[in-house]
Amino acid sequence: AKAFNRDGIWGQGQAGLGLGFRIGENATLGIEGKVIIPVGSYDDYLDGVISEQKDIPAFLGVRLGFNIGGGKDKKKSAPLWWANPAEGLNANIADLQKRPVYDPTDTDADGVIDAVDQEKDTPAGARVDTRGAALDSDGDGVSDYKDKEPFSPTGFPVDKTTGVANVPKPNYATEADVDRIVTERLAKFAATQPTTVAKGGMADWFLPMIHFDLDRDAVRQSEYGNLAAVAQVLKNNPSVSVVVTGHTDRLSSDGYNQGLSYRRAKRTIETLVSRFGVDRGRLILNYGGENTALVPSSGNSYMNRRVEFKVAQGEAEQAAPATNVKRKSYRGNKNAGY
Numbered sequence: 001a002k003a004f005n006r007d008g009i010w011g012q013g014q015a016g017l018g019l020g021f022r023i024g025e026n027a028t029l030g031i032e033g034k035v036i037i038p039v040g041s042y043d044d045y046l047d048g049v050i051s052e053q054k055d056i057p058a059f060l061g062v063r064l065g066f067n068i069g070g071g072k073d074k075k076k077s078a079p080l081w082w083a084n085p086a087e088g089l090n091a092n093i094a095d096l097q098k099r100p101v102y103d104p105t106d107t108d109a110d111g112v113i114d115a116v117d118q119e120k121d122t123p124a125g126a127r128v129d130t131r132g133a134a135l136d137s138d139g140d141g142v143s144d145y146k147d148k149e150p151f152s153p154t155g156f157p158v159d160k161t162t163g164v165a166n167v168p169k170p171n172y173a174t175e176a177d178v179d180r181i182v183t184e185r186l187a188k189f190a191a192t193q194p195t196t197v198a199k200g201g202m203a204d205w206f207l208p209m210i211h212f213d214l215d216r217d218a219v220r221q222s223e224y225g226n227l228a229a230v231a232q233v234l235k236n237n238p239s240v241s242v243v244v245t246g247h248t249d250r251l252s253s254d255g256y257n258q259g260l261s262y263r264r265a266k267r268t269i270e271t272l273v274s275r276f277g278v279d280r281g282r283l284i285l286n287y288g289g290e291n292t293a294l295v296p297s298s299g300n301s302y303m304n305r306r307v308e309f310k311v312a313q314g315e316a317e318q319a320a321p322a323t324n325v326k327r328k329s330y331r332g333n334k335n336a337g338y
Contacts, residue, residue, distance in 0.1 A: 011038070011039040012036055012037060012038045012039060013036075013037040013039060014034065014035065014036050014037070015034070015035045015037070016032065016033060016034040016035070017032070017033050018030055018031065018032035018033070019031050019032075022082055026066055026067040026068075027064070027065065027066050027067070028063075028064075028065040028066075028067075029062075029063070029064055029065075030062070030063035030064075030065065031060075031061075031062055031063075032060070032061050032062075032063060033058070033059065033060050033061075034058065034059040034060075034061075035056065035057075035058045035059075036056065036057045036058075037054075037056055038054060038055055038056070067079065100115065102115075103115055107120045107121070108120055108121055108122045108123075108124075108132075109124065110122050110126070110128045110132055111128070112128060112130070112131065112132030116131065116132065117131070117132030118131045118132050118133045119132050119133045119134060120132070122134050122145075123145060125145065126143065126144070126145035127144055127145070137150045137151055138150060138151050138152045138154070138163075140152050140158040140163055140165070141158070141160060142158065142160060142161075142162070142163035146163070147162075147163030148162045148163055148164050149162070149163050149164045149165060150163070152164065152165035153165055153167060156168075205233075205311055207229075207230055207233065207242070207308075207309040207310060207311075208226035208229055208230065208309070209226070209306050209307060209308045209309065210223035210226050210227065210268065210306065210307050211223070211302060211303070211305055211306050212264055212305045212306065212307075213305070214249075214251075214300060214305065215251070215252075215260070217260060217263040217264045217266075217267045218267060219267055219268055219271045224275070227268070227271060227272055227275075227276060228276060230242065230272065230278075230309050231272055231276035231277070231278050234278055234279075234282055235277075235278075240282070240311055240312070241281075241282045241283070241284060241311075241312040242282065242283055242284070242309050242310065242311060242312060243284045243286055243309070243310050243311075243312050243315050244265045244268055244269050244272075244283050244284065244285055244286065244307060244308075244309060245265060245286040245287060245288060245292075245307065245308045245309075245310075246260075246261035246262060246263070246264035246265030246266075246268070246286070246287040246288070246306075246307050247261050247264075247287070247288050247289070247290075247292050247293070247294070247304060247305070247306050247307070247308070248260050248261045248264075248289055248290050248304065248305060249290065249293070249300055249301040249302075249304040249305050250290045250293065250301070250304070251300055254289060254290060254291070255321075255322065257289040257290040258287065258289040258321040258322075259321050259322070259323065260289075261287035261288055261289045261290075262285075262287040262318075262320055262321050264287075264305075264307050265285050265286065265287050265307055266285060268307045269283045269285055284312055284315055284316070284317045285317050285318060286315065286317070286318050287318060287321070290304075294306065
């Protein structure tokens with residue numbers, strides 16, 4: 001304070017106020033005011049004129065500013081004093097306000113609400129995907145609910161009304177064609193054969209054989225075609241009888257194989273009677289066990305597990321073998337007993 005009372009020493013206080021406006025991405029406009037207040041015994045010396053009032057100068061200015069930089073690459077950002085920290089929050093609030101009100105209405109009752117349903121008029125019972133659109137399983141442009149062939153083969157033109165593929169007729173024999181050809185051939189064969197043929201003349205006829213799974217006597221369905229051929233011969237020749245002979249491979253003991261070959265012949269006869277209508281009296285049961293091998297083999301042989309048919313020449317039916325013979329397996333030489 002004493003310093004301010006000395007000659008040539010005085011002080012001053014300053015006050016200012018300014019406003020800035022952003023008039024573009026890179027331009028600003030500012031208005032500023034400033035006041036200087038002298039303090040001390042020389043507070044009237046600023047303007048060189050002696051008066052009873054203090055000299056208090058004031059300034060008013062207008063400022064125009066430009067932000068240089070950024071350019072096309074936009075690597076430089078605008079001054080952060082123009083950034084509004086609430087801008088992002090306000091944008092999120094505005095987005096929330098624009099969201100639609102939840103409406104669970106499902107006009108077509110397909111399980112997909114109308115707000116996300118792309119087909120709001122699918123008929124009742126039609127299967128739809130997660131978007132509410134009717135399913136089109138084969139992708140032929142016809143929805144499944146009106147597609148008469150929902151799984152049409154690919155690569156063929158499709159009727160857009162019915163959804164049925166226009167598949168050309170195959171150039172190979174179908175299952176129906178094979179059935180028709182076999183029926184025609186069998187009918188032709190029956191028409192050319194006499195109703196009664198001397199047994200001696202038929203002894204050399206070839207009749208098919210059937211085969212069995214290992215240690216099984218059940219007739220496989222894949223053998224029904226051969227049985228049908230045997231049955232057809234019997235029906236076309238009422239005076240003929242057929243010997244049905246069962247066989248086995250050389251696995252297990254001879255006694256067990258005798259029983260297994262008997263059961264195979266017996267099951268074959270039962271199938272001919274029950275499924276193909278053959279008279280049981282025209283079938284003569286024989287069995288040979290493992291001693292009538294078709295091919296030489298010391299063990300498992302598919303070809304030896306069989307039932308053969310031949311025109312009867314006075315053979316008699318064999319009695320059933322001894323029962324309760326257990327199966328015995330061999331790992332080495334059967335003839336040596338091990």
